[in-house]
Amino acid sequence: MKKDYIFTPGPTPVPLDVGMAQVNMVHHRSGDFGEILRRVLDGLKYVYRTKNDVFIFASSGTGAMEAAVANCFSPGDKVIVFSGGKFGERFVDISRFFGLDVLVSEYEWGTCANPEVLSRQLRANPDTKGVMLTHSETSTGVVNDVEAFGQIVAQTPALFIVDAISSLGAIEFETDAWNVDVAISGSQKGLMTPPGLSFVAVSDKAWKAVESSKLPRYYFCFKSAKKSQSKEIPETPYTPAITLIQAVDVALARIREEGLEKIYERHEVFGKATRAAVRALGLELFAKDNSRANICTSVVSPEGINSGELVKFMRNKFGVFISGGQAKLKGKIFRLAHVGYFDRFDIISQISALEFGLGNFGYEFEPGSGVSACMKVLMESEV
Template sequence: MVYDEENILLMTPGPVPFHPRVYQAMSRVVFHHRTPEYRKTFGECVSMMKEVMQTKNDVFIFTGSGTAAMDAAIANCISPGDKVLNLIDGKFSERWAEITETFGAKPIRLDVEWGKAVKPEMVSDALEKEPDIKFVTMCHNETSTAVLNPVQEIAEITSEQGKILLVDGITSVGGDYVYPDKWGIDILVAGSQKCLGCPPGLGMIMVGPRAWDVINKREKIPSYYVNLPAYKKSFEKSSEPPYTSAISLIYGLHEALTMILEEGYENRVRRHRLMAEAVRRGMEALGLQLLAEKGCESNTITALKYPEGIDDGAFRKGMQKHGTLVAGGQAHLRGKIFRVAHMNIIAEREILLVLALTGLVLRELGFECESEAGVSAAQEVFLKNLK
């Protein structure tokens, strides 16, 4: 059997598989974007996005990836020379520091070993040493290491000290608990191709009142396209973005968000957490070790260390030969780990399949394991959930 893009299973952290209803929605005839009909669709997307983000704050949707939303956050909030504390525990939290530097601010790195979470006391200590820090950036769910950071506790610290907190929620929004208003997150960004279950190409950004206070005091925003005051003015005037939308993607997002709300916020988060637990127990039963430290594991992606003697390229090619794509490691973790995503519509069927194939491919490559042990361990997790 030969697998191709038509029938291969994506267990990668974006793009992820999405429902046929989303494909169907995107097949609609493209309508003009300056019409009442399109404004209604776009406005409903913003309203549903607020529900998914659990916020009453402003939310904007624009054409671009999650990185574009990160870029917008820095461009609109941070001025040259501002001190920014960048909490770095992986490749994507490091991206905040790179963007910070691009816009002329002064990044102050707080580096944590990849695979470990940023501890709240580390943040307190860093802010005490540099009291003139104005902003703090972090990833809620660090995709490169499959670590879930304690954003609630960190947000309490930044709020108490009057710092603006910018959070990458690209692989947590729509898949795990995120309460920006309750926790005190000032900027929260997301992307369409992860837990939201839509193709790549849309970035989302939530802007809280403390962030607006900073933005509104700036004389000039150094961006024409992702100028948040321009987006706010346009949406308040006519429920539309100031520039042309990716119309077909908006149709897809509308359907994807509708499905998320049909499932229900609590149900969706519980399902993602159940799938994560099944993957972790199943992979451990196969003899694999998690990269993430215990107690800080992501609920939307799992990173596994390769056993000694297992080659990254051979393993992932073996998985692909059997019809499943998993992701490799990044930066200095390249060749040392592989990553399995369990986002959006991934459920029991896909989890049991990827565990069975992982056991099969490991044995094909000479690793001694009980290939059925992974499936059995995951089944126990699922059966326990029925009780």
């Protein structure tokens, strides 16, 4: 007998009532759906901590990254893109694809982006139209200091565009207070919903850029989304992913019920518990600055063990899905997730499955030492 456990940083586990909300089909040009959409947009504003317009697209998170670029800029506009992992690289790719003048600000994978570097780069490039940063760089586990970056960008005419795809609804994220002009997210991480919805929160400063932007877009158009949403009964311009919107409606109600503060605390404790387990097992954390790394814990695979093989073994033998390394980290690291619908028993199960996996590959450690260290942290907390 084997059960499946999704312990990846996206897609993440989906609560039963969220999944079940997709069973009923309503028509998207009905008052009933309008009410759901209105509630979802309000719920998203609550999670985003914003008064800005929020739009929903039927795509994975990457669609909203593309939308941010296509709606805010014109060909040749200069942007500074911070890249220290696979998802920073994606912002570079999209920006280049759309013909922007891209200044890539690389930082070492596993470290955080440095706000002082941004200050220097903005001083040297006063014509910068946008700054892109990944909040939680899921490929390395690192979480960047969006607040510090936002303070710097806000003093310039540039827009601050943040990929909050794996962080929104899980760890602290303040769209308005941190001066984020376009905040991007997706359904399948902190929002505990199946993949297929992407979200953007767009500030007034960004709207001015949208008005003059000359890049082509058709489906991913903020202006058409705003026009449809502004109707008495809100709508989307095209057929929305109706059942996913019903699902995220239930997920957002859950988030409101638990409350953001409690959710942030839960993620913090689970991050701490997982890091304690990793250290107790004598393993090395990949993220050097991991004080905020509460979405997923990246771990250097022990000498002689290919992380891909370890991940495959845990999946095939126990049905436990953890993630391996991506791009240049393939085979070198594995990632333990704790984002979204995780409880303390998921955290313990994940560590125990890891111990079984490591044991299979001959790694020497005291069985139960990871679980024990993790439980000690959990027992000190109420979450």
